[in-house]
Amino acid sequence: MKILAFMAHPDDAELLCAGTLVRLRKAGHDIAIATMTSGSCGSATLGPKEISDIRRVEAANSAAVIDADYHCAEIPDLEIVFDNPSRRKASDILRLTQPDIVITHYPQDYMYDHDMTSMLARDATFGGTLRNYPTDVDAPPVGQIPYLYYASPVDGVNAFGELIEYQFVVDVTSTIETKVEMLACHASQREWLRAQHGLDEYIEYMRRETGRMGATGGYDYGEGYCQHLGHPYRHDNIILELLGDA
Template sequence: MTDIALAILAHPDDAEFLCAGTLIRLAKEKGWAVHVASMTPGDCGSAEHTPEEIARIRRGEGAAAAAAIGAAYHCLEERDLRVIYNEPALEKVVRLLNKVRPRVVFTHSPDDYHLDHEQTSKLVRAATFAAPIGNFLHNRPGADERHPPLDHIPHLYYCDPLEGVDAFGNAIAPAFRVDVSAVIDDKGRMLACHESQRAWLRKHHGVDNLVDSMRAWGATQGAAAGVAFAEGFRQHLGHSYPHDNLVAELLGRV
């Protein structure tokens, strides 16, 4: 049975910034199946298109980026700046987990510059705990009998916050890093699929080149570990979650 990794991030290009190198290595080196999910379709990410138009474009970009590494893309259809920890959103994430059945899950840092990221992190944390509980979706509207509860809580990893800091600019250090030097070009090709975001990020964030920005952050984390490019993570180690660092065991830590 093929092992599965699932990244659940807020927006369609977040995985490409934060954890795609690790996903690529799991697929290439270990034969894992990979799924990438976004909580929203990125419907606010344009100054030229309507929300419906940019959402359609960005779903396509997300699917193309995932397909570039043989992965599947999912959108949970919340809306930008409206990702909230609530019952409907939590049920969506639990249903996705039960459908995909991942052994490893990646999500945002609990502390980040963007509330969509922080709310996504909380939703994924709660959903990984809830997904093995049969009563959680029992008799809920839309419950899918084809996808029973998970057998156990998956390994949960938090990616670096963007630029490695919280909302107050305080550094958040990763617990370990994964060397992604050998796959940085593949990661760049995934991110380049999100062409619609270049103009938007130039206008709103002052960032002119998605791929260069990603590589610069990867190089910063790599320099801290003595390699060319790296991605940083912290593992959720709360009660009942797996405590063995499966990702580090599979890919090494730097």
């Protein structure tokens, strides 16, 4: 099957769902990673074009670790909105990648780029299947509405600081080191976060958070998810079935 991790920024997939992607890739499935932005605000010293050029390469290098494709909708950071041009860009990504499964942000996260991407990805799982919906790429509509999953919000909390309850947790203990390797490709973000937040714990934060999620399922490391089950989405948990964890 084809799995698309559709996130807001380069490095979001690595932080939130890369361990699962590695397991799915090892099970023989095709992986694509897409972002709505190229990370244009992710530097304290470089301009938008310069840091975007760097981050596209970092994202592609990270995806290449698991032989995955990388796509970018090229919207600037903090400018992701739910409008018709953005909806078409999101549907373009779906048509280019033809996914059976889409993983995106939890609908309520710590910043609106994540929230808007979640809405756009959900919208594209429907709009991307419609033959008469105009998009800008020479690619056919997606054959059927994909399975849709929401990864954990950052720190596992909603806007009120309340821990969300995952519907299930994927054990990524066996793939945590590959997840580390993928995240380490985003070297520019380690430097920016150290300058922006005064902390040098980019990879250690990921390990700690993946450990926290894993503990909720009884694993050393894990990634938590909720599945979109509203009409007309399918209800079987295909991720657990593909991983043999059902």
